[in-house]
Amino acid sequence: MEKKFIEFLKSRRLKKTPERLEILHCCLECKGHFDVDILYNILDSRGYHVSKATIYSSLDLLAEAGIVRKLLFDTHQAKYEIAGTSHSHLICTQCGEIVELNIEGLDLIMDKLQLCGFIPNYLSTCIYGRCKNCTEKMRSLQ
Numbered sequence: 001m002e003k004k005f006i007e008f009l010k011s012r013r014l015k016k017t018p019e020r021l022e023i024l025h026c027c028l029e030c031k032g033h034f035d036v037d038i039l040y041n042i043l044d045s046r047g048y049h050v051s052k053a054t055i056y057s058s059l060d061l062l063a064e065a066g067i068v069r070k071l072l073f074d075t076h077q078a079k080y081e082i083a084g085t086s087h088s089h090l091i092c093t094q095c096g097e098i099v100e101l102n103i104e105g106l107d108l109i110m111d112k113l114q115l116c117g118f119i120p121n122y123l124s125t126c127i128y129g130r131c132k133n134c135t136e137k138m139r140s141l142q
Contacts, residue, residue, distance in 0.1 A: 001028060001067055008065035019050050023058040027068055033079040033098050066121075073098070073126060086110065086123035092131035099131070 005024050009016050026042045027034065036055050043050055059080055062068040071079045073091055079098070086106045090099040106123050113120045130138070 005062065005065055005067060008061070012061075014061070019048060019054055020058050020061070022046070022048050023050075023055060024062060024067070027059075027062060027080065027082065030082075032100070033071065033081050035077050035079050037077075069122065069124070071124065083122070088125040088127060090131070091126055091128050092134055093128050094130055094134040097131045097133075101127075 002021065002024060005021075006016055009020070022043060023039060026039050029042075030038065036052055036059070039055050039059075040050075040052055043055070059068060059070065063070050063080075066083055068080045069083050071081060071089070073079060073089070085102070088101045088103050088106075090101050091097070103125075110120050110123055
């Protein structure tokens, strides 16, 4: 992934900075979904004192390069994930937990979109509800 990002930066005539590469490494180490605050804390603990603006701009570049995906759920802050296969997200409306779910047939939907002249990169759906833990808590209160 580092090589891909460096080639992308070169193609845009942008500098290969240590901060950008360290942000990439932090993203690759994150499991599941992450946000700017998580990256900021990881970088700070490693001695990289970069601004959140630098993290945001680097994430935008990583998204343009196809390395990460920017996800906009029903929150005020974007979440990110390493780019991969199309999948759905189960989002708990109580605790905010996000679980990835592979639904059979998403590739068929992608094929149909291509037939309409639209060329999709990936498909991401969100299903909102209450997770197992929050459901059990609600039941125990009754």
